[in-house]
Amino acid sequence: ETGVTQTPRHLVMGMTNKKSLKCEQHLGHNAMYWYKQSAKKPLELMFVYNFKEQTENNSVPSRFSPECPNSSHLFLHLHTLQPEDSALYLCASSQDWQRDQTDTQYFGPGTRLTVL
Amino acid sequence: AQTVTQSQPEMSVQEAETVTLSCTYDTSESDYYLFWYKQPPSRQMILVIRQEAYKQQNATENRFSVNFQKAAKSFSLKISDSQLGDAAMYFCAYRSPSFQGAQKLVFGQGTRLTINP
Numbered sequence: 001e002t003g004v005t006q007t008p009r010h011l012v013m014g015m016t017n018k019k020s021l022k023c024e025q026h027l028g029h030n031a032m033y034w035y036k037q038s039a040k041k042p043l044e045l046m047f048v049y050n051f052k053e054q055t056e057n058n059s060v061p062s063r064f065s066p067e068c069p070n071s072s073h074l075f076l077h078l079h080t081l082q083p084e085d086s087a088l089y090l091c092a093s094s095q096d097w098q099r100d101q102t103d104t105q106y107f108g109p110g111t112r113l114t115v116l
Numbered sequence: 117a118q119t120v121t122q123s124q125p126e127m128s129v130q131e132a133e134t135v136t137l138s139c140t141y142d143t144s145e146s147d148y149y150l151f152w153y154k155q156p157p158s159r160q161m162i163l164v165i166r167q168e169a170y171k172q173q174n175a176t177e178n179r180f181s182v183n184f185q186k187a188a189k190s191f192s193l194k195i196s197d198s199q200l201g202d203a204a205m206y207f208c209a210y211r212s213p214s215f216q217g218a219q220k221l222v223f224g225q226g227t228r229l230t231i232n233p
Contacts, residue, residue, distance in 0.1 A: 040225075042223045042224060044220075045221070048220060084143075103219055105163075107160065109158065110159045110160070
């Protein structure tokens with residue numbers, strides 16, 4: 001596997017379910033990100049992790065819980081979601097800015113989430 | 117806060133012709149980075165080209181080039197010799213300079229590009 005991978009690619013869940021999204025990067029990067037992409041809206045940043053530490057929480061509801069056990073893996077735990085949470089969830093990673101000052105983000109293919 | 121505006125929700129072009137996608141942004145910073153990403157139907161967001169604001173020379177990547185006008189806060193993408201595989205949503209993005217840690221991207225609304233055979 002190369003680049004940024006995400007599993008599952010599609011997920012359908014009920015409002016009372018608990019599920020998790022997984023992201024893995026094979027690029028040796030130190031920062032990882034979760035984005036939400038809804039129809040007809042710009043991408044919304046949800047969380048940022050740098051060297052496993054959360055550096056940004058963009059006012060995301062607590063029903064979304066991120067976890068970053070190491071610089072290569074990022075999870076998004078989902079619990080008691082609402083139908084309006086249905087969206088494409090994208091993961092991205094980037095190099096440490098001291099090694100790549102452009103800090104270019106590379107994206108995974110996304111998980112299409114549908115909440116019934 | 118920085119904002120990014122893509123005023124063209126949809127564009128279309130004949131195969132082999134040239135098309136330009138517009139992007140404007142608002143910032144009070146003097147040093148920053150700009151990106152164009154492409155999202156085909158497969159949904160994978162792919163980096164097309166990037167530009168450092170301190171560089172006056174416009175970035176180019178094969179058939180893709182930008183027209184960066186810093187004073188006008190404009191960052192348009194030109195695609196030459198359009199190919200069917202160029203059909204996708206194109207997003208313009210802005211990022212502040214990284215002095216520490218990771219920095220977030222601010223995205224525009226996107227432009228859907230259709231290539232007509």
